[in-house]
Amino acid sequence: MSLLPADHPLTGATASSPLVRAYSGERPPVTPVWFMRQAGRSLPEYRALRTGTRMLQACLEPDLVTEISLQPVRRHGVDAAIFFSDIVVPLRLIGVDVDIVPGKGPVLANPVRTAADVAALRALTPDGVPGGLFEPVTTAVGQLVRELGGTPLIGFAGAPFTLAAYLVEGGPSKDQLAARTLMHGAPEVWADLMSWLAELTGAFLLAQVRAGASAAQLFDSWAGGLSLADYRARVAPQSAAALAPVRELQVAGAASNDGRVPTVHFGVGTGHLLGAMHEVGVDVVGVDYRTPLDTAAAALPGVPLQGNVDPALLAAPWPVLEAHVQDVLARGTSAPAHVLNLGHGVPPETDPTVLTRIVETVHAASGR
Amino acid sequence: MSLLPADHPLTGATASSPLVRAYSGERPPVTPVWFMRQAGRSLPEYRALRTGTRMLQACLEPDLVTEISLQPVRRHGVDAAIFFSDIVVPLRLIGVDVDIVPGKGPVLANPVRTAADVAALRALTPDGVPGGLFEPVTTAVGQLVRELGGTPLIGFAGAPFTLAAYLVEGGPSKDQLAARTLMHGAPEVWADLMSWLAELTGAFLLAQVRAGASAAQLFDSWAGGLSLADYRARVAPQSAAALAPVRELQVAGAASNDGRVPTVHFGVGTGHLLGAMHEVGVDVVGVDYRTPLDTAAAALPGVPLQGNVDPALLAAPWPVLEAHVQDVLARGTSAPAHVLNLGHGVPPETDPTVLTRIVETVHAASGR
Numbered sequence: 056m057s058l059l060p061a062d063h064p065l066t067g068a069t070a071s072s073p074l075v076r077a078y079s080g081e082r083p084p085v086t087p088v089w090f091m092r093q094a095g096r097s098l099p100e101y102r103a104l105r106t107g108t109r110m111l112q113a114c115l116e117p118d119l120v121t122e123i124s125l126q127p128v129r130r131h132g133v134d135a136a137i138f139f140s141d142i143v144v145p146l147r148l149i150g151v152d153v154d155i156v157p158g159k160g161p162v163l164a165n166p167v168r169t170a171a172d173v174a175a176l177r178a179l180t181p182d183g184v185p186g187g188l189f190e191p192v193t194t195a196v197g198q199l200v201r202e203l204g205g206t207p208l209i210g211f212a213g214a215p216f217t218l219a220a221y222l223v224e225g226g227p228s229k230d231q232l233a234a235r236t237l238m239h240g241a242p243e244v245w246a247d248l249m250s251w252l253a254e255l256t257g258a259f260l261l262a263q264v265r266a267g268a269s270a271a272q273l274f275d276s277w278a279g280g281l282s283l284a285d286y287r288a289r290v291a292p293q294s295a296a297a298l299a300p301v302r303e304l305q306v307a308g309a310a311s312n313d314g315r316v317p318t319v320h321f322g323v324g325t326g327h328l329l330g331a332m333h334e335v336g337v338d339v340v341g342v343d344y345r346t347p348l349d350t351a352a353a354a355l356p357g358v359p360l361q362g363n364v365d366p367a368l369l370a371a372p373w374p375v376l377e378a379h380v381q382d383v384l385a386r387g388t389s390a391p392a393h394v395l396n397l398g399h400g401v402p403p404e405t406d407p408t409v410l411t412r413i414v415e416t417v418h419a420a421s422g423r
Numbered sequence: 424m425s426l427l428p429a430d431h432p433l434t435g436a437t438a439s440s441p442l443v444r445a446y447s448g449e450r451p452p453v454t455p456v457w458f459m460r461q462a463g464r465s466l467p468e469y470r471a472l473r474t475g476t477r478m479l480q481a482c483l484e485p486d487l488v489t490e491i492s493l494q495p496v497r498r499h500g501v502d503a504a505i506f507f508s509d510i511v512v513p514l515r516l517i518g519v520d521v522d523i524v525p526g527k528g529p530v531l532a533n534p535v536r537t538a539a540d541v542a543a544l545r546a547l548t549p550d551g552v553p554g555g556l557f558e559p560v561t562t563a564v565g566q567l568v569r570e571l572g573g574t575p576l577i578g579f580a581g582a583p584f585t586l587a588a589y590l591v592e593g594g595p596s597k598d599q600l601a602a603r604t605l606m607h608g609a610p611e612v613w614a615d616l617m618s619w620l621a622e623l624t625g626a627f628l629l630a631q632v633r634a635g636a637s638a639a640q641l642f643d644s645w646a647g648g649l650s651l652a653d654y655r656a657r658v659a660p661q662s663a664a665a666l667a668p669v670r671e672l673q674v675a676g677a678a679s680n681d682g683r684v685p686t687v688h689f690g691v692g693t694g695h696l697l698g699a700m701h702e703v704g705v706d707v708v709g710v711d712y713r714t715p716l717d718t719a720a721a722a723l724p725g726v727p728l729q730g731n732v733d734p735a736l737l738a739a740p741w742p743v744l745e746a747h748v749q750d751v752l753a754r755g756t757s758a759p760a761h762v763l764n765l766g767h768g769v770p771p772e773t774d775p776t777v778l779t780r781i782v783e784t785v786h787a788a789s790g791r
Contacts, residue, residue: 230767231735232734232735232738232770233735234735235735236735236736236739239733239735239736239739239743239747240738240739240740240743280713281713282713282715283713326695327694327695327714345648345649345650345651345695346650346695347650347652365603365607365650367598367600367602367606368603368604368608370600370601370604371604371607371608372608375607375608379607402600
C-alpha cells in the first residue's frame with residue numbers, strides 16, 4: 056500500500072462527486088454522465104485548436120491537452136473529464152517509433168514479432184519506467200485537475216493486449232490475426248511482450264493518478280476479438296498487473312471504495328468476457344452497446360456499470376434517442392450504481408448539441 | 424412445397440456425402456471439412472487465373488467461376504465446394520451500382536439512406552426477380568455440379584442485414600453506424616429496404632439450389648455488431664424470409680433432413696446471437712473462432728455445428744495448429760454432427776499446404 060498525497064483531489068475536491076460515488080458503488084442523487092471520446096473531433100472548438108498540430112504532438116503539449124480535455128466539460132456539463140490522449144502515447148514516450156496517421160490510426164515503423172524485436176524495446180529499470188518519462192502527461196494532469204476543481208479527471212491507458220496487437224500488427228487491423236498467431240505460435244515471446252506492456256501501462260496509469268486523476272480506465276478496445284479461454288490465459292494476467300500499481304494506492308482518510316482509487320475496464324464486443332474483465336481487479340465495468348445493462352448486471356452482480364447508449368442513435372431523431380437514453384437509465388437501475396456513457400466512442404461527425412441534450416436529460420431524469 | 428427436379432444432386436450424387444449427412448444431423452464415418460473463402464486469394468492458381476480480371480467481372484464469368492470453385496476441391500480434397508462469388512453479386516445483377524475495389528471491398532456509387540433511395544431500387548415483380556436475372560450464376564452452378572459429381576456444392580448469399588449495411592454505409596465500415604441509425608431513426612425505410620433484400624436474397628439462394636447446389640449458407644457477416652434485441656426485432660424476420668424459398672423445397676425421395684435442402688447460418692462475433700440465428704430457420708449454425716464448439720452446442724442443443732478453427736493459427740507452427748484442430752474436433756463431438764471449418768474466412772496470405780494438411784488430419788482423425 057502506498058498513500059496518495061494529502062492534497063490529492065480524491066481526499067477532498069472530488070471525493071463526494073457523483074462520478075466517484077457511483078464508481079464506488081453508491082447511487083448519488085444525480086446519475087453521472089460522460090462520453091468516451093468526448094474530448095476530440097466532434098467539437099468545432101477542438102478542430103480549431105488542433106489545426107496544424109499532429110495528433111501525437113498534441114497529446115504531448117500540456118497546455119493543449121488541458122484545454123482540449125476541458126472543452127467538453129465546459130460545453131456539455133459532463134460529470135467527468137477524460138484525459139485527452141491516445142493509447143499509444145506511453146509507447147511513443149518509451150521510444151517506440153509510432154505515429155498516428157490521419158484516417159488510418161497508429162502506424163508502427165517496425166512491427167514487433169520476434170524475441171529480438173521484444174528484446175530491442177527499451178528496457179524498464181528495476182524501479183519501473185525511467186524517471187520523468189511521463190512528464191508531459193503528468194504536467195497536463197496537474198494543470199487539468201487545478202482547473203477542474205470538483206469535477207473528477209479520469210486517467211486512462213490502453214490495456215496490454217490492445218497495445219500488443221498494435222505492436223504486432225504494425226497498425227490497426229480488422230481481426231488482430233498476427234497478434235493471435237504470436238500468442239499461440241510463440242507464447243514466450245508473447246508473454247515477454249505482454250509483461251513489458253503491463254509494466255509500462257501500470258506506471259503510466261499510476262503517474263496519472265499520482266498527478267491528480269480521480270479514477271483510471273483501462274481500455275482493452277480489441278479484447279472482444281478473443282475467446283474467453285485466450286483472454287483468461289494470455290491476456291487477463293497482464294491486465295491485472297497493469298492495474299496493480301493503482302489498486303495498491305490508498306486514499307488518505309477516504310471513506311468510499313475502501314480507500315481505493317476507482318478503476319474501470321472497457322472493451323468493445325466483450326459480452327462474453329464481462330466476468331473475466333471484472334476479475335482482473337476493477338471496481339467498474341464499461342459495457343458496450345450490444346449488451347443491455349440489465350443483462351450485464353445479471354452477469355456481474357454487485358458491480359457498478361458504465362454505459363451504454365448506442366453511438367449510432369446519436370444521429371437518429373431526438374425522440375428516438377431520448378427513448379433509448381431513458382431505456383438505458385432504466386436498465387442501469389439493475390446495477391448497484393450506473394454511470395451513463397456511450398457503448399463506444401463519440402463518432403467524429405456527431406452533432407455536439409445532441410451530447411449536451413443527453414447530459415441534461417440524464418441529470419433531469421435522476422432528479423425525478 | 425415445391426419439388427426439386429429428379430436429377431438434382433441431392434436426390435442421388437450427393438445425398439450420402441459426408442457433408443450432406445452431417446448437415447442433416449448424422450455422424451458420417453469421416454468428419455467433413457471445407458474452408459470459408461477456400462476458393463480465392465490463398466491459392467496461387469487462383470491468383471494466376473484472376474490476373475487482369477476485376478472481382479465482380481470474375482464472379483459473372485461461368486467458366487472462371489467453375490474453375491475457381493473447383494481449385495480448392497482438387498488441391499485440398501475438401502468435402503464441399505463453395506460457390507466462388509461475392510455477397511454483392513445479386514445487388515449488381517439487379518442493377519445496383521456497386522464495384523469491389525481491391526484492398527477496400529464493395530463500394531457503392533450511391534448509398535441508400537432515404538425512402539426515395541429505397542424506392543429507386545429496381546422493383547421486383549410479383550413473381551419475384553425478373554426471369555433470367557441470375558443466369559450467369561445458374562450457368563456456373565450447373566457446370567460446377569457436373570464437374571463435382573459426388574462432392575456437394577454449397578450455394579450462398581449475404582444476409583439482408585449485411586447487404587443493407589453495405590448499401591446504407593456505401594461500403595465497408597467498422598461499426599455499421601449508419602445502418603443502425605437508419606434502423607432506429609427511420610424504421611419504415613429500414614423495413615422496406617430489408618424486405619426488398621430478403622426477396623432478392625431468397626430468389627438468389629433458390630436459383631443456386633435449383634441449379635444444383637446441395638446446401639445453402641446465409642452469411643450475416645456483420646450481425647455480430649447488433650444487440651440481441653435489434654437482431655430479433657429488425658433483422659431476423661427478413662433473414663427468415665430470405666431462407667424461406669429454399670426451406671420450402673422438397674427433395675424427391677430424400678430420407679435425410681426430412682427431405683429439406685440443408686441450410687447453414689454464419690456470422691462473426693455472434694456468440695450472443697447463436698440461438699436467434701438458429702431460430703430464423705436453418706439446420707446448421709456456423710460458429711466463429713471466439714465461441715468453443717462445446718459452448719455453442721450447449722446453447723444450441725440438437726443442432727449440427729460448423730467451425731471453428733481460429734484462422735490466426737493457420738500461420739502458427741504445425742504442432743500448435745494440429746493440437747488446435749484436434750481440440751476443435753473433440754469439442755465438436757458435443758454437437759449431434761460437426762463439419763470442420765474455420766471460424767472466419769481463409770486469410771489471403773495463408774500457405775495453402777497448411778489447409779491440405781488440416782483436411783488430411785481431420786479425415787485421419789475421423790477414421791480412428
